[in-house]
Amino acid sequence: MSEILEFVDVSKHYGAIKAVDHVSLSVKQGEFFSLLGPSGCGKTTLLRILAGFEQPDTGRVILGGQDVTDLPPYERKVNTIFQSYALFPHLSLWENIAFGLKVAKRPKKEIKEEVDKMLALIQMEDQAWKKPDQISGGQKQRVAIARALINKPRVLLLDEPLAALDLKLRQRMLIELDLFHDEVGITFLYVTHDQGEAMSLSDRIAVMSHGSIEQLGTPAEIYEAPRTSFVAAFIGDTNFFDGIVAGPLQKHSPFGGTRPVPVDKEYSRLIIGDLPDLECYNDKQIKEGERIFLSVRPEKLRISREPPKTAPHLNVIEGTVEDVIYLGAQTKYWVKVGAYRISVIQQHSRFLLDEIPIKWQEHVWLSWHADDGFMLEKYDEQDENLILTPPEEVGETMEDVPIAVAASEEEYRGDSAAEVPVS
Amino acid sequence: MKGQTRRRLSEWVATLPSFVWLLLLFLLPTLLVFAVTFRPADPYGGIGSGWTLASLLTLVNAHYPAIIWRTIWLSLVATTLCILLATPMGYYMARINPARRRLVLLLVILPFWTSFLVRIFAWKVLLHPEGFIKHLLMFLGLAGQDTSLLYTTQAVLLVMVYTELPFAILPIYAAAEKFDFRLIEAAQDLGATSLKAFVSTFLPGIRVGLMTAFLMVFIPSLGSYVIPDIVGGPTSEMIGNKIAQRTFVDRNLPNAAALSAVLALAVLVPMIAILTLRRKESPRDVLIEEGV
Secondary structure (H helix, E strand, O other): OOOOEEEEEEEEEEEEEEEEEEEEEEOOOEEEEEEEOOOOHHHHHHHHHOOOOOOOOEEEEEEEEOOOOOOOOOHOHHHHEEOOOOEEEEOHHHHHHHHHHOOOOHHHHHHHHHHHHHHOOOOOOOOOOOOOOHHHHHHHHHHHHHOOOOOOOOEEEEEEEOOOOHHHHHHHHHHHHHHHHHHOOOOEEEEEHHHEEEEEEEEEEEEEOOEEEEEEHHHHHHHHOOOOOOHHHHHOOOOOEEEEEEEEEEOOOOOOOOOOOEEEEEEEEEEEOOOEEEEEOOOOOOOOOOEEEEEOHHHHOOOOOOOOOOOEEEEEEEEEEEEEEOOOOOOEEEEEOOOOOEEEEOOOOOOOOOOOOOOOOOOEEEEHHHHHEEEEEOOOOHHHHHHHOOOOOOOOOOHHHOOOOOOOOOOOOOOOOOOOOOO | OOHHHHHHHHHHHHHHHHHHHHHHHHHOOOOOOOOHOOEEEEEOEEEEEOOOHHHHHHHHHHOOHHHHHHHHHHHHHHHHHHHHHHHHHHHHHOOOOOOHHHHHHHHHHHHHHHHHHHHHHHHHHHHHOOOOOHHHHHHHOOOOOOOOOOOOOOHHHHHHHHHHHHHHHHHHHHHHHOOOOOOHHHHHHOOHHHHHHHHHHHHOHHHHHHHHHHHHHHHHHHOOOOOHHOOOOOHHOHHHHHHHHHHHHHOHHHHHHHHHHHHHHHHHHHHHHHHHHHHHHHHHHHHHHHHH
């Protein structure tokens, strides 16, 4: 697979603030690639650098083998779907779509053919002469896509295109975007703060924070094997246990006696405050005595009224149900265990009317396999604020004022770009 | 239904004062001027009784076509210059940060704090043969000892542009402030150069402001009287000066009224035409923008 787009050591500062901090990354031809991160993580700045609206302080941008770093926006073979679309309000939809070709002074006949083709693609032939304020948000997005695609860009840039839409419409446009991508085969570079959008659309995702890439990989890699606690918390829900690594797992001899025997160096024992010791797969070979976060996704936990049968590498803790939220397809429980409030999601595989559901204030057991937890380095409080801050208002680019933290650049190139379905 | 009626009523009550104001102080005087045109003048500078077309016939004056032509021409040039200067200014003001913007806005309206007459007399000092500007131009070799800056058509034009510029900047700025500057980026993204993007998105985006600026500058310019009187010479007379002459020198009000009526019609007819065209475009926008 050839690389259509490369950022090589790109940095951008606004005063003392590092918006983009030595980012290198490459996007393959035809890929749907997402830049995902909280507001102020530098994702939009990176996009604007590619579009040519910002000049990087250092680094190069390579597009289709050509260094475009010093080219003005109008000489770059990329087109952008702007947040809230930026359709020209004084022009009809037809004229909006034709804009790029008109500027390029293409023959009238060709413009007409191409625009009509685009209108057919977005199925809006009958509305060609409407003005942008006469159509719905979803239709605006389609026109914006047509207006960009008609120029046959090498990469289509999408800057939070769904943020202006309501939830229902967003879900529909998500599917539409995916279909468009399959249909036109152009590389998409998609910027979003919404992990759901990124997960469902992307071939690969780069999770960004503080101007650098935290992790790069397929959606499944990022969800199932987050490399940092920031990624784990930002992508999906997770429970964090604050603990210390306490050496390899030990087991009492099956032949009686009290002398413990180490069983498996792959697994580590963790001391977590007032909870019983837990086990976790230690793929990163984190050393004894290190302070870590144990991250366990809510859906990996099993909740039961009876103590579960013991099994190797099964962690079991006891607690009290504090809250039950019935969500139709699943139920979410909040369970108080020691000082922790743990969220548990239980899928309803089948519904038995005579089954007595677990209720508020009940005593329950939570269990999960040691492989389903991750030991991650602790993130600092600033990161936590970033994760908890709700996304800023649509249309406002907070990218210009990111929180300045010199995060070490972590770059990880996914070896396989193969699509792994997300369950 | 009842609520709607009540709202209608309260809207009426709210508009009534300004409506009465316009009726008494704008519409009625305008109609009076039209009416006086058809009255004879009395020897004491008042208005006689009876009706006559005499004043209308005085409009057929060999001097008038040149003066009317000069009035329209000067006003058009002044308006064009004002808009050319105000458009980049409006763009700039809409793009700078709010704190800076307030300061610039203050500077734009600062001249209004000084009396209009005082400011024009100030220009007389500035353009004086022994004044600073003259000396500077002579130093730069752009003017000779006997070049006159004052009492010329250029001086009138200069002071007109100076006086009217804020009236062009304000509506253009108001329109530019509401402009979505991402449209310029969108146009550049689609392959337009910076200039092309500016012309194809910004200018149409502020067209209501441009039209308002045109009217706000062009109409008062047509009625200019003090400026040509103070900084202009005999070759830069405008209709306003003639109206003043008929009133104060000739003491012939009907003749002055006839000239005023011509001027008023010259302003009103195109303005009504433009407003009608704009109303067709979108009635609500026009009303909102009119409040600028």
